[in-house]
Amino acid sequence: MAHRYNLNVFCLPSELVDTLTPRALVGQPPPREPSPPPPTVAPLASAKGCNICLGATFADVDEQRVHFRTDWHRYNVKIRLSGGNAITESAFAQLVGGLEDSLSGSASSDDEISDESDAVNTLLSKINYTSLSDVPEDGTLKAPLTALTWFHSPPSTQIGVYRMLFPLDTPPSAYLSELKAMQATVEGGRKWAMFLVAGGHFAGAIVRVGRISDEQDEVVQTRKRKPPKSKPETEVLEHKTFHRYTTRKKQGGSQSINDNAKGAAISAGAMLRRYGEQALRDDIRNLLRDWAEDIHECERIFIRASVSNRRIFLDYEGCVISKGDGRLRTFPFPTRRPTQAELARCLQELVRAKVSHLTEEALRAQDEAYLASLPKPKPLPAQPALESVEKPKPPRLTKEEEIVREKWNRLLDMVSKGRLEPLKAFWEREGQDLGGIDALIPEWTGDRRASILQVAAQAGHDAVVQWLLFDLHADPTTPVPLAWTKDGGMESDASDAEAPPAGSRRTAYDLARSRAVRDVFRRCAADHPDWWDWFGIAHVPSALSKEKEEERDDKKKQRRKGLREKMREREAREREQERSSEVVFPVEEPPKAKKEPPSGPQKLGGSSGSTDGIAGLTPEMRAKVERERRARAAEARLR
Structure with missing residues (x-):
């Protein structure tokens, strides 16, 4: 049986549709049979029972209602819905006992039932029973869902259809029946709405897909002798495209996104782009209002x-398309710039069935190779094994400890960012509670520096370092931990290294990366030499007094002045060399016009023309001579 390759999913041949079967992995074992119902215990003559939980009987209705609110019953219900087996009450108690945090009681209120952090959901998240229905008995995996669903027609024909064409709540087992129902004709034809918007470009269309009812064709045939021409399977009923300037050139992104990220720009281009976005939104909504009647008749809306652009279509006052509309779809394939041609391509891609011709042997080999490439699922642990899977509990902190940690985090953040004024105000309030200026940084912060002064010195904030040294008398002799290296990293073998001799440990001065910070240490050593052992333990090389600093500044000025003088001398020498290299050529007066006598003998000999003086020169030399001649003529005119 020969088929066309351009098959419309709404106009498939009947002989092909009748032979279609859902395409599944040939190499995959049959699906697992549903778990048998649990054995029920015969209740007493006047007792009530639970069909889910094993052996649960109740004396009256109130006791049964209490059971329905217990975690045990809720757990069994969710396990059964996920394809698992219900467990006894003792087994459930063992599972709950292995949790870190369980509910305080079995009878929960309505608010507690709706909480997603209770014991039932915690157990389900650990066991992950939601994937049990996807894992067969032998441990193989099913193929993941793709944009296309395939149907097989023996002996060697496969038809692929996009899942977006089916209703959203359709299970995969009902795709074939939906495909057969799509072959029925609809009065007026099936209508779709398609909209594309990106980069200020918009393209929209109302299209007809599938066949039209034959009643109108029969009426036309009774009036005319010639049969009417058959209408195409797809037809564009309405279409519109327009463009607005909304995107920033060479930078991408709309103006509104840039305004939200960096603040409103005030350039002329920004105002034009904002106007373009507003105009684009108004144009699209006006078009939707004009097409409202056709959109309400559409079967799908793509x-x-x-x-940000999706808000143009949905969720505004008087919107034509509601936000929760079941007809809404997205294109299940990449699209290009919104144009009328791109809409036509997308339409053909959606309605055209994908056709392949593979034999069952080729399909089986293809499926086996695909299943072999899938990662094997991890074996599910047994239910009692949950007791052994326990993560170590982090130590619980008291409220006071949490407050202290928050203070340290704020302090280190302000010091590392150089926020001096907030740091001063914060230290006046909280400095004593944190242990003073020389308190060591706690280990739980993860910071490998020992003091606040070391943090400020390595961050390069000279103002903060000066405040710490001069005002708070921070200790510059505190050693840096051995694991801290010069570039801020960790030494790999620091823990195994032997302790260095005294005085060789690094200090805050060694962490300083800028000259301004190092000068602060040297100034403090010069002004207050008796505070600390600056030149020994603190590793400060020398003091920097005001006289030395002024002397250093004078040397800088003299050095700069000498450099400027050398530059002037060099420029003067270059100008003199240019003048000496110039060649002065004699400038000859332009020859006077010679009048030839009307008659008579002529004098012997030639006359010197205007080109005798520059004859034999290169074009560059001639141009130079001409410039000299013009300059002399201009000087003569000025006199």
Whole structure:
């Protein structure tokens, strides 16, 4: 049986549709049979029972209602819905006992039932029973869902259809029946709405897909002798495209996104782009209002837009398309710039069935190779094994410890960022509670520096370092931990290294990366030499007094002055060399016009023309001579 390759999913041949079967992995074992119902215990003559939980009987209705609110019953219900087996009450108690945090009681209120952090959901998240229905008995995996669903027609024909064409709540087992129902004709034809918007470009269309009812064709045949021409399977009923300037050139992104990220720009281009965005939004909404009647008749509505542009179509006052409309779809394939041609391509891609011709042997080999490439699922642990899977509990902190940690984090953040004024105000309030200026940084912060002064010195904030040294008398002799290296990293073998001799440990001065910070240490050593052992333990090389600093500044000025003088001398020498290299050529007066006598003998000999003086020169030399001649003529005119 020969088929066309351009098959419309709404106009498939009947002989092909009748032979279609859902395409599944040939190499995959049959699905697992549903778990048998649990054995029920015969209740007493006047007792009530639970069909889910094993051996649960109740004396009256109130006791049964209490049971329905217990974690045990809720757990069994969710396990059964996920394809698992119900467990006894003692087994459930063992599972709950292995949790870190369980509920305080079995009878929960309505608010507690809706909480997603209770024991039932915690157990389900650990066991992950939601994937049990996807894992067969032998441990193989099913193929993941793709944009296309395939149907097989023996002996060697496969038809692929996009899942987006089916209703959203359709299970995969009902795809074939939906495909057969799509072959029925609809009065007026099936209508779709398609919209594309990106980068200020918009393209929209109302299209007809599938066949039209034959009643109108029969009426036309009774009136005319010639049969009417058959209408195409797809037809564009309405279409519109327009463009607005909304995107920043060479930078991408709309103006509104840039304004939200960096603040509103005040350039002329920004104002034009904002106007373009507003105009684009108004144009699209006006078009939707004009097409409202056709959109209400559409079977599917396809929209391709970004998150910000999607608000143009939905969720505004008087919107034509509601936000929760079940007809809404996205294009299940990449699209290009919104144009009328791109809409036509997307339409053909959606309605055209994908056709392949593979034999069952080739399909089986293909499926086996695909299943072999899938990662094997991890074996599910047994239920009692949950007791051994326990993560170590982090130590619980008291409220006071949490407050202290928050203070340290704020302090280190302000010091590392150089925020001096907030740091001063914070230290006046909290400095004594944190242990003073020389308190060591706690280990739980993860900071490998020992003091606040070391943090400020390595960050390069000279103003903060000066405040710490001069005002708070911070200790510069505190050693840096051995694991801290010069570039801020960790030494790999620091823990195994022997302790260095005294005085060789690094200090805050060694962590300083800028000259301004090092000068602060040297100034403090010069002004207050008796505070600390600056030149020994603190590793400060020398003191920097005001006289030395002024002397250093004078040397800098003299050095700069000498450099400027050398530059002037060099420029003067270059100008003199240019003048000496110039060649002065004699400038000859232009020859006077010679009048030839009307008659008579002529004098012997030639006359010197205007080109005798520059004859034999290169074009560059001639141009130079001409410039000299013009300059002399201009000087003569000025006199």
